[in-house]
Amino acid sequence: MDITVTVNKDWWPSPAKLNLFLHILGRYDNGYHKLQSLFQMLDYGDKLAFDINHTGTIAMSTPLKGVKDEDNLIIRAAKLLAAQTKTKLGAHISLEKCLPMGGGIGGGSSNAATTLVALNALWGTRLSVHQLADIGLQLGADVPIFVRGETSFAEGVGEQITPAPQPEQWFLVANPNVHISTGEIFTAQELTRNTPSMDWADYKFEETRNDCQQLVVNRYPEVAKLLQWLVHYAPSRMTGTGACVFAPFSDESLANDVQGKLPSSWQSFVAKGVNRSPLLEKLEKYNSVNATSDTN
C-alpha cells in the first residue's frame, strides 16, 4: 500500500530562460555542438509540487499531455537522483505547465532542474549543487544552468558556466505556435558552425546573433512572420533553436504596450529578466524555514 506521509503543497518555481545570443563555434566528435551563449533567467515559468512518500514510488500526479511518464524529464530526474543517493523515499509530483513545449525557452530542462533541487532538499539527500548539475547534464545540455539558477554565459555544450549579471530588463516573449526539435536544427547541413570565439568582456547584444535563426526562418514561415512583426517595435531575436522569439524593453509598461498590439493568433507573455532564478529564492526560503525548525 502506498501511504503518502508528507503532504507538501508548496509550489517550487520552474522558470524559463532566453538565449540572448547563441553562437555556434564548431562541432565535437560526438556530434554535439560547441556553443557560446548568454542564458537569461526569467521570473516566469511552470510550477511543481512534491508529495513525499516512504514507499519509494515516483510518479506524476498530473501527467503531461503527449509525454509518457517514463520520458518525462521530471520523472527521469527524480529517478536518477534516487538511484544516485539510494534514498528509500519517493514522490508524487504535480506540474502546472504554462511554458510552451519545444519553444527554446527550456521548459523541460527547467522542470528537470527544479525536480533535482527540490527533491534534494525534501528528501534530505544533501548532494552539492555541483553533483546535481552533473546529474542534470545526463538529462540535457541546459539542465546544469537551471540547477545553478544564475543568468550566465555558457560554453562547451552549455555546461561551462560563468555567472553574468545583466541590467534589469523586461522581455516580451511570443510563440509562433510551431514546435521545433533541437535535434532537427543541429542536424541541418546548412547550419552555420564557424562563428569565432568571443571574449565575454566584449559582449554587446547588437554585436551578437542567434546562429540558428536564419535556418529556422527559412524552414518555418510563421517564425519569419512573427520576427518581421516584432522588429517594428524593438530589436527582436529567436531564443535557442526556436521557436519562440523575444524583444527586450527597459520598462514593463513598454513591453505590455507592444503585447497589447500583438495579433491574438500568437500567444505571448511579458517577463522580467532576473540574475537569480526564482528557484534559488525558493530554496533559500525553504532552507531558512527548515534551519529554524531544526533548532526548535
Ligand SMILES: C[C@@](CO)(OP(=O)(O)O)[C@H](O)COP(=O)(O)OP(=O)(O)OC[C@H]1O[C@@H](n2ccc(N)nc2=O)[C@H](O)[C@@H]1O
Ligand atoms: C542549444 C540549446 C540552447 O539553449 O537549445 P534549446 O533546446 O534551448 O532550443 C540547448 O543548449 C539545447 O539543450 P537541450 O535541449 O537540453 O539539448 P539536449 O537534449 O542535450 O540535446 C538535443 C539534441 O540537440 C543536439 N545538441 C544539443 C546541444 C548541443 N550543444 N549540441 C547539439 O548538437 C544533439 O543532437 C542532441 O541530440
Ligand SMILES: Nc1ncnc2c1ncn2[C@@H]1O[C@H](COP(=O)(O)OP(=O)(O)O)[C@@H](O)[C@H]1O
Ligand atoms: N517536463 C517536460 N516538460 C516539457 N517537455 C518535456 C518534459 N519532459 C520531456 N519533454 C520533452 O522535451 C521536449 C523539449 O521540451 P522543452 O524543454 O520545453 O523545449 P526546448 O528545449 O525547446 O525549450 C518536448 O517536446 C517534450 O517532448
